[in-house]
Amino acid sequence: MATRSTIAKINPDGMVTSIYCHWDGYPGHVGRILEKYYTDPTKIDELLALGDLSILAEEIGEKHDFDAPTKGWTIAYRRDRGETGTYALPHMDVDGWKALRKDSCCEYGYLWNGSEWETFNLYEE
Numbered sequence: 001m002a003t004r005s006t007i008a009k010i011n012p013d014g015m016v017t018s019i020y021c022h023w024d025g026y027p028g029h030v031g032r033i034l035e036k037y038y039t040d041p042t043k044i045d046e047l048l049a050l051g052d053l054s055i056l057a058e059e060i061g062e063k064h065d066f067d068a069p070t071k072g073w074t075i076a077y078r079r080d081r082g083e084t085g086t087y088a089l090p091h092m093d094v095d096g097w098k099a100l101r102k103d104s105c106c107e108y109g110y111l112w113n114g115s116e117w118e119t120f121n122l123y124e125e
Contacts, residue, residue: 006101008022009112050076
């Protein structure tokens with residue numbers, strides 16, 4: 001069973017950009033990886049540019065086999081499996097992001113506010 005999550009950032013204009021992450025979205029995994037490996041704004045933008053993820057890992061990596069992934073590399077649906085319709089989504093604001101992602105069965109939300117990651121339990125919001 002997957003623990004679904006959403007990873008997002010607030011843009012300078014106040015809009016939010018987000019992606020979906022299918023596996024291990026709980027704070028002890030996705031949250032820990034984001035806090036440890038994704039605190040540089042450029043790297044966060046590169047992560048979001050991948051679109052929706054199967055698994056977040058320590059490194060963004062490069063295109064690799066979805067079914068036999070490179071250990072330690074993030075697995076992205078579009079880049080690694082060629083799926084369409086998995087681009088990052090824009091939202092008008094933080095509330096719009098949380099509402100849309102809550103309806104998508106995401107349990108946790110991670111928001112880069114410009115200086116740190118905020119964690120939300122979307123089922124309890």
